[in-house]
Every structure is written in structure tokens, then in C-alpha cells.
Amino acid sequence: MAGFDYDLFVIGGGSGGVRAARIAAGEHGARVGLAEESRMGGTCVIRGCVPKKLMVFASAVPDALVLGRDYGWTIPAARFDWPTFRARLDSELARLEAAYRGGLESAGVTIHDARATLADPHTVRLATGETFTAKHVLIATGGRPSLPAGLGAPVLTSNEIFLLDRLPETALVVGGGFIACEFAQILAGLGVRVTQFYRGEQILRGFDDDARAIVADAIRKSGIELLTGTDVAALVQEGASTRVTRTDGQEARFDAVIYATGRIPNSGGLGLEALGIALGPRGEVLVDGWSQTAVPSIFAVGDVTDRINLTPVAIREGHAFADTVFGARPHRADHDLVASAVFTRPELGAVGLTEAEASARGPVEIYQTAFRPMKTAFAGHPDRVMMKLVVDAGSRVVLGCHIVAPEAGEMIQLAAIAVKMGATKEDFDRTCAVHPTMAEELVTMRKVTRAHGVVAKG
Numbered sequence: 001m002a003g004f005d006y007d008l009f010v011i012g013g014g015s016g017g018v019r020a021a022r023i024a025a026g027e028h029g030a031r032v033g034l035a036e037e038s039r040m041g042g043t044c045v046i047r048g049c050v051p052k053k054l055m056v057f058a059s060a061v062p063d064a065l066v067l068g069r070d071y072g073w074t075i076p077a078a079r080f081d082w083p084t085f086r087a088r089l090d091s092e093l094a095r096l097e098a099a100y101r102g103g104l105e106s107a108g109v110t111i112h113d114a115r116a117t118l119a120d121p122h123t124v125r126l127a128t129g130e131t132f133t134a135k136h137v138l139i140a141t142g143g144r145p146s147l148p149a150g151l152g153a154p155v156l157t158s159n160e161i162f163l164l165d166r167l168p169e170t171a172l173v174v175g176g177g178f179i180a181c182e183f184a185q186i187l188a189g190l191g192v193r194v195t196q197f198y199r200g201e202q203i204l205r206g207f208d209d210d211a212r213a214i215v216a217d218a219i220r221k222s223g224i225e226l227l228t229g230t231d232v233a234a235l236v237q238e239g240a241s242t243r244v245t246r247t248d249g250q251e252a253r254f255d256a257v258i259y260a261t262g263r264i265p266n267s268g269g270l271g272l273e274a275l276g277i278a279l280g281p282r283g284e285v286l287v288d289g290w291s292q293t294a295v296p297s298i299f300a301v302g303d304v305t306d307r308i309n310l311t312p313v314a315i316r317e318g319h320a321f322a323d324t325v326f327g328a329r330p331h332r333a334d335h336d337l338v339a340s341a342v343f344t345r346p347e348l349g350a351v352g353l354t355e356a357e358a359s360a361r362g363p364v365e366i367y368q369t370a371f372r373p374m375k376t377a378f379a380g381h382p383d384r385v386m387m388k389l390v391v392d393a394g395s396r397v398v399l400g401c402h403i404v405a406p407e408a409g410e411m412i413q414l415a416a417i418a419v420k421m422g423a424t425k426e427d428f429d430r431t432c433a434v435h436p437t438m439a440e441e442l443v444t445m446r447k448v449t450r451a452h453g454v455v456a457k458g
Ligand code: NDP
Pocket: 147, 148, 174, 175, 176, 177, 178, 179, 180, 182, 198, 199, 200, 204, 205, 231, 260, 261, 262, 263, 308, 309, 310, 340, 341, 342, 343
């Protein structure tokens, strides 16, 4: 591919871009350049999944201490020190960032620490003034928090939470999605008095209704004031706090207001429109199943394409792109039956269709159980877990699996293998239980809890 500076130029050093660059260079011998304007690792590593999960671990400690006491341990009063945690978090993120950088360098990728834009279908211009030509360009610029227009006062987003010097005493979290629910519970676990507003009827729209209800209940039981059907009408900064007027007219003051009202693709200012690359209504770069844009030399993967905005999906898309274009091994990222987990307490793990989605498509049987798990029931805690299988009444294939339980993220990863393989309810049934566990309930549900659209026999 002589004539070009690079075979591939990747814009964005997050999950999707880094995977594509490493595979193209390290496995397929391509000459690869990668530009990143911020820290290497992107949202997942620097301001998303990784620091979030570490905060989830920190915030779960008080529950473990209470449980310890109920199991007979004498535990002195505990206190959380945010600066100690922050310092450890910062050094862990620095370690991961260095590992990402090292991985790229050892694969032979040339890193450019600068913002890049497209000058033409084969030319990238860096903020340093340098330009590079490439046979192919991959846009992997991710997304960013989106805020409603016209907020009357400064607010925080998930980007800033990891950078706080100290934790607020009171916080309002606005939104009812992944990020809002996770951060409301993280902050509450760390001792912040949290209120959460969600504009709709029930949080976690898109997840199974029973699972949503149980998580909402758990959020309230963890001490969070969760108000549904409620939004912000006005925000006014007053000294160090913010006065918030609710849509029902009531007012309250908070030390911090955190908006988790969705994310939008980072597609602006890259020069895409001028090249004839169409953007969708949310600013997403439009691509085909091969992650190729309307300009044949330009591809895009990850959150900037707004398909399924999850790290492992971006990684798959980046890998498939690199294998296809540089490895003579064409394959597409598979977006079907992608499992996900919301890291609330308890967690929500889901794969496949919800009960409502499946029953709108055809006859289904629901197998569902809710129970008090042994670990906390022993200590007299009221916590409940829920497992649900959504089964096609004709083929018996398990169309969906929904779990609300501690470690549901770990469980759903394994259940997702069976669901992805097309397992039937009978395949689950003939799998012997692992006892005593919570997950054994997935293979021991004998009776149909509900049926939709199924004509009774006889
Ligand atoms: P989501 O799209 O999941 O949720 C956004 C929430 O904000 C919804 O409850 C939405 O309400 C509400 N909202 C949107 N606009 C407004 C508005 N103008 N005023 C008030 N409320 C509003 O986005 P998140 O920011 O939580 O997360 C973004 C994405 O990041 C997720 O979809 C997911 O793909 C990914 N992610 C995954 C995680 C994981 O895997 N554990 C963790 C964190 C993020 P409504 O429902 O009414 O639209």
C-alpha cells in the first residue's frame, strides 16, 4: 500500500479504536497511526466502566459491614475517606492508561497525542498542524454525556464525578438509565444523601418490567429518594449549592446536581459532512454492517455509530473491521443477543427479549421466581432476588433471561452463552443445579408462572 503514510489511521484511542489498531498492526502487519486528544483508553477506562466499577466496589462495603455484624462479627464504626480512594483510583487509571499505550506501541502502532480531523477521504489533519495520508481511516471517537439545553446552573455529569476533590453531602441525580441508577446507588453507598428524579413512570426503560420494579424498590430501600414522574423545572446556583425546583413546584437544595440524561456521539467538527458522510438524527455516523461509511475508505466503530453503546460491542466492531480490511478474514460484529448488566445493588443482568417484547411477537411462557437469598436471609435482611426466563411457547427456545441479584452481571454472562446457542427451556432443565447457589434457580423452575397468547390444551 505504498503512497500512503499509513495503511490505517485511527481517530480515537478508546475501546474500539485501540482494538482495531492493535489487530490491524499486531496481527495483520498494517502500518497504523492512532490519534487521541485526551487520555488513552477512552470512556471505558478513564471515565466510565472501570472507575465506575471500582466505585461500585467501594460503595458496597457498608452493606458488607452490616452483614458482617449480623453474622456475629464485632466491627468498629467505619468511615470512608474519598481522598484515599481517589488517589488509589488515579494511580490505577494511570496504570491502565500506560498498559493501553504499551500494548499499542508493542503492536507497532504510532501514537499521536493530538486531536485529528479529516481533510479528505485519505488525509487526516492533526491539531499540531501535521497531516498524514492513510489508505483507510477509522473513526472511533466515542460519545459524551448529553445535557438538556438551557439548564440555569452548572451541573455535573459522569465525566466529572471521578474528579471530585470531595464528595457532596447531598446530591440530586437526574435520569433513570444505566448511569443515573448506578451513580445514585454508588453515591448513597458512600454516604451521600441522594435524591433521584426520573421523568417517566419507571426507571430503566427498555429492561424487563419486573426487573425494573425490583431495582426501583432496592434503590428506595437503600435510602435514595427516588421520585418518578418528576423532572427539574428550574435550577439556580446559590453559593455552593443549587436550588432545584421540581416540575410539581416543590423546591430543595443540593450540594451537587448530576445529570445522567443519555450520551451522544462525538461526531462534530471532524469534517465528516464535508466528505459526504451522513450523520443520523443523534449525530451518529451512519455505517453498514461492515462498519463502512458512504465514503469507502472511511469506517466507524463504537459509540460514535450509536448502535449498541457498550465497550465489548465496540471491541467486537473494531476487531471485525481490522480482520475484514487487513486480515483477509471478513466477518461482521454480531449485534444479536448482547447481554448487559446494570451495576446497581442488587445488579440487573439481562439478555434477549423482555416479557413485553416477546409476548408482542408471539405466544410465550414465563418462568419466574423471586426469593430471599440464603446469604442475607440468614442475617434477617429482606433483600429479594428475581430470575425470569422468557420461553417461546412453540419452539421452547429461551428468548430472554432476566436476573436481579447480587453478581447478576457474572450470572448473565454465563446464561448468555446458552441463550446465544439457542438453548430451549428443556436444555436449561436437564442441566443439573449447582447447590446451594442463587443461580441454580435458573435450572429448577418447573412451573409456568404466566403464559401470553398460548391456547390452553384440551
Ligand atoms: P440512558 O439512555 O440509558 O438513560 C438516559 C436517561 O435519562 C433515561 O432515563 C432518560 O429518560 C433520561 N433523559 C433523557 N433526556 C432527558 C431529559 N432531557 N430530561 C430528563 N431526563 C432525560 O443513558 P445513560 O446516560 O444512563 O447511559 C448511556 C449509555 O451508556 C447506556 O445506554 C449504555 O449503553 C451505556 N452504559 C452502560 C453501562 C453498563 O453496561 N453497565 C453503564 C453506563 C452506561 P427516558 O427513559 O424517558 O428516555
